[in-house]
Amino acid sequence: MLRTTRTLRNAAAALAVLLLSGTAAFAEDPSGKLVIVTSFPKDMTTAFQQAFQKANPKVTVEILNRNTNAGVKYLQETASNNGTDLFWASAPDAFEVLKGAGLLQPYKPQVKGIPDIVGAYPVNDPGGFYAGFAASGYGIMWNTRYMKANNLPIPKEWADLAKPVYYDHVAISAPSRSGTTHLTIETILQGEGWEKGWRTNKELAGNYRTITERSFGVPDGVNSGAFGIGIVIDFFALSSQASGFPVEFAYPTITTIVPANVAVVKNAPNKAAAEGFVDFLLSPKGQEVLLEPAIRRLPVNPVTYEKAPAGYPNPFKDTSLGAQVSFDVNLSQARYNVVDALFDQLVTFQLDDLKAATQAIHKADAALAKKPNDKAKALLGEARDLVAAMPVTAEQAADPQLAGAFTVERKSATDAVPERQAQVEQKWAAFAKENYAAARRKADEAAALVR
């Protein structure tokens, strides 16, 4: 109730500002039904729906909630007789898929003063097919009761999560299921390089309690205390906190800031209202809705931060936030499916074996700390290398030949036929299984030496 009245007040203020300044944002007054397909939670969509309808009383906003993947599928399947005006979601790659399929309509927002870059990521699509309206960063979320009950220290950096003390306490969602997790994995790979980046990713993974299938599965589990620590996108943690759960959140030094986007769908039945909504999102009043406790996303309009509560993260001021890594979008695109499939085959579906190897390494390491032994140390190093080993190099991963195994485009009959995806995956899975088993044996051997 409180939130509603505040939203209404905000919207009323927005209307007043618009009337006074006399901007021509609504040259043709939008009206009719505006259909939005979105993956955003109800708390967020309702707030914007009400604010927008208040500013445009002739428009009725209809929200269709679907997860990002299902939303993309829905738009693809319904394109022949499209009834959707806007697609509104986080993951930029979902918009890339739609753009590639020719399902989006370019639109240049009328709002001025939005920077080109947030963190290290471009805010808008260069072709104008979709626009960023909010930013979010990845970080670490933890349940304070769980941490206390298990006597766990508070993690600060990604590398902390690889420490033995966090074994079986951490969770993440699968990058193939969550566009934002994919960006985190890719950021680590780009920040540290292919080999070292995968080493880090697998060392972290050795401590995972579970790898969830939905992005929201991670904050949900931390909220209920099913596991203690989650690698999540900031608004999940901040809105959980605002709902009263005993959770806290921190950005590590190296993180990535990703824009959340909106796009007008091609052949939108109500194009005027759709464009009006995009402009409303980017306008100062629309941006302020993002600051509400249940939403908590980072505005892309820098002036909005003046209204933010103290301590609100500001990617335009805090240079540590996302600025450490310069993100190469093209490289990310080239190996997108390969990185997902590698993570699935080497980590998600081999998690038990990977964890067994990791636990053996942790044990040997602890024994070695008490009683140094060079031979054991060498064995342990070999075990770690076995875990970190990758079946493909960085060059191979970005090779279109390999990526071809993961796309569905029908090629002409003369094209070289790439290997089938299932074949490639089986090879990778077998590689991982063998290496994890060997790593475990070596670690056990090392532990036996110092016993």
Added chain:
Amino acid sequence: MTSLALTRDRIARVRPGPALAALLIAAFLLLFLVVPVVQVIFVAFQDKTTGAFTLVNFADFFRNDLFMRSFANSFYVSAMSVVVASLLALPLAYLTMRFEFRGAVLIQSLGIIPLIMPPFIGAVAMQLLFGRNGSVNLLLRDHFGVSIPFMEGLNGVIFVQSIHYFPFILINLSASLKNIDRAMEESAQNLGCHGFRLFRRIVFPLAMPGYVAGASLVFIKVFDDLGTPLLLNVNDMLAPQAYLRISSIGIADPMGYVISVVLIACSLLALWVSALAMRGKDYATVQRGGGGLAKRRLKPLELVAAYAVVLLILVLVLAPHVGLGLLSFATIWSFSPVPDAFTLKHYQTVFTESGQYITNTLLYASLAALLDVVIGTAIAYLVLRTKLPGRQWLDYIAMAALAVPGVVLGIGYLRSFYGVPMPFTGQPLSNFWLILVFALAIRRLPYALRACTAALQQVSSSLEEAAENLGATKLRTVGRIVVPLMSGGILAGFVTSFATAAVELSATIMLVHSQSDAPLAYGLYVYMQSAAGRGPGAALGVFAVVIVGLGTYLSHVVIERGRRERGQDH
């Protein structure tokens, strides 16, 4: 089919009736099941680069360790779930049917409630109660320093699935027990057969059709179920593998569809095996009216023991709903045995926001369930009582729906019906809410069909012959003799279809195109995507459970009254 059939009373005399009914059903199945599914799964037989027909994808499936592991896990989990579900269902069914038991109807109704486990929220509730850091384990650890891995890995899937699906066995077994001729039992007793031997040699074999129907449903359902393993983050089983592959962006490779084909094939195989087990046995009994086992009073000590068993089972199987109830009143429930505090505000939120969801659900689920029992009865009759060529295939095709992942059906519907404009409005046909009803009806048809088939198996055809000898037409016989005698089974089918359709999500989520047409499961999904929505989501889940539970209870009361009245007429 009966109402349809009755209008064709006269045509039936020349016997094209069954053929016509079969054709209508075949057309329905073809249009709303086969065509949409084929639209999607033909990819499994396609070479990815050339588009030519190939079986290489199936070779890949059997060469892949992960898929083979998933296959083995799915099989193990399904088989174990049947065992555990039987352990839960047998005592409940037998005790309430065999003995004078106060509130037997209530116990039977409560036993059905686990079927109505709303998506997402059921698993959240189970984790909060039985998870590694759930209430039970937190208490055990604090007081005894031990914890029990109820919910770890495959254990968790078996645990949740048995609790969730054991009502299939309970309902079908109870219906069968009710239909056993008391004379059989009395003859056995006269010949000196008592106690457990009586149960093992006479009662259980006579109730076999119901048990096999229920057990095969549990097996197939667990084999094909997606939601539970996914929510428990167990992904090395077949159905989750199919779903993960189909629904990931950019990986539109054929393997997901190959797995779907394998799932469908395995379900058909399981059905065939259960049909084989029943073959050559005649379970029909002629006499009606004094049906059901003789009920006897328990001695005080026996009564205490029986109540203890029933209560223990009920506490276990209703645990998810207790958790759900707690969650709906809880402010915050995190890493503690019980919530921090209680509030009514979630119900307030649901009342103001979600009334439409509830009315939509009632409409869709009851229409779908009605369609299911009509088609189910017709198919059962065609299969068991006519000699139409290919009649078995109606049964097989309808049952195959069980194995079609909801996502596949949803996408198939969009592909088949989106391009078709509706008369008058010009809106795509797939946006019409009745399409959602058809999707639900197809998904839940197998439940109704198994129940109806089991019911008809217990009706002796000599009763129909008698009616026909007395001059009744075939259709009159069906309408006045067969269907009334099957009423228990038909009701069981209606209840299972209705209860499960009310909470189905996977096909719904693809087909909902506007909020005003959305059912309750969609509303739940929307709530459960945000931290603040957990309470209201649980409250909406409680509504779902209460509505369906009440519906079940009322239909039990109605049917019991009907039986009693008929019994008095006799």
